[in-house]
Amino acid sequence: MHTGIKICGLTRPEDIAAVNEYRPDYIGFVFAPSKRNVSEMRAAGLKKLLSPDITAVGVFVNSPIDDIVRLVSRGIIGAVQLHGDMEGFETVQYAEDLKKALAAARLAASVPIIRAVRVKDGDDIRRAVSYPAEYLLFDTFVKDQYGGSGVRFDWSLIPHIEKPWFLAGGISASTIKEALNTEACCLDISSAVETDGRKDPKKIQEIIQTVRSV
Template sequence: MKLFRIKVCGVTSAQDAALAASLGADAVGINFYKGSRRHVPVSEAAPIVAAVRGKAVPVAVFVNELPETIESVCRLLKIDMVQLSGHEPPAAARRLKFFRIKAVHLRDGSELNLYGKYPCEAFLLDTSVPGEFGGTGKPFDWGKIEGMKPGKPWVLAGGLTHENVAAGIKTLHPDGVDVASGVEAAPGKKDQNMLRSFINNAKEAFEYARKH
C-alpha cells in the first residue's frame, strides 16, 4: 500500500466522500474521535467507506484510542490505513498491522525530532493548537520545516486551502496534502467548488514539482 497524494479529511457523509473521489481525491479521512466536530460514529461509517471503495482510500482517524479498538473498527469496516492524531505511544502504534500515519503537531519544527524512530509508514505535519487534534484551519510557519527531511513519506496539513496548497507543495515538496476545513461550507460539510479548486490546484502543483 502506498501513501495518497490528496486526502480530504473530516468527511461525514457518503455523498461528500463520493464527491471528493469523483473530483480526484485519492483518499478520504473518516474521524472516529468523539471530540471532533467532524466525528462519525462507527455505526454510520460503512456507507462512507462503500462510497469510495475502489476509487479512493478510506483513512480511519483516531486520537489516543486503544490499539484493540482501532483494530476492531478497521477490521469491521475493512480499512487498511489509519491516522494517529493524538499522543499515541510507540508501543501502541507497534501493535497495529495497518499502514500507519502519525500526525505530528508542530510549533517550531523541532517536534519532528521526537518521532525519528516512531513505528509508522508516514508522517502528517499539522499545526499545534492547544486542546485540538487537527482540523483547526490554521497553517503553521512553513519556514520552520523548509529543507527538513522527515525520513519517511510525509503529508502537509494545517490550514490548507485552494489559495495556498500549490505554494505549499512547491515550497516544501511533501508526498501528499491533507485538507478539512479548507474545503468546507460548515464543519463536516464539504463545498463542491472549494473541493474542485483545491484538488485541481494540488494536482497541478504536484505535476510542476515532479518536473522541477
C-alpha cells in the same frame, strides 16, 4: 513527483459522492471527538459508497487498540492516522502493540500507520522521526484541538526527512502552491473545502484540480 491529496472529515453521503467524482488519493473518517466525528456505523455505511480506488484513513486520538483493529478488520478503513499524545497515550510502545495486533489479525502488511505531529517547534518534528510509522503528518499545534483547525504553522521548520510525510494545517486555495513546493508526499485538507462547516463539492473540485494541474 505526484503529490497526493487527502480530504479529511467526511460525514455525509454527499461528501462521498463529491470525492468519488474528483478522486483524491485518501479520505479521512474522524473517530475522535470532533465536529467532524463519525460513528463506526456511519463510517461503515459511507465506506460502502466510496470508490475502491480511494483509501479511507481512520483518524484516532488516544483510542483503544482493539477499536482500531476492529475498524480495519471490518474493511471500514485501510490506513490508521494516530493524532493523539505521543508523550502519554500513543507512545512508541502503543504503536508497536498496534502493529502486533494488526499482524495477529493478518492485516499489518496492508495497513500503513500515519503519525500526526502537532508542531510547535522543530523539536516536535525531530522527536517524531523515529516513531514506528510508515508516514508522518505535520499539523499545527492548537491547544485542546487535534487537527482540523485551519491554522497554518511555519512550514520552513520541516527539515529534509527520509520518511514520507503529509502536510496539514491551513492549506487553502491561496497557500496550495506554496504547499506543493515542500517535500510533502500528500496534502491533507479539511476546513479549506468546507462552507458553513460542511464539505463543499465545488471547493473539493477546485483544490484537487489546482493540485493536479501544477
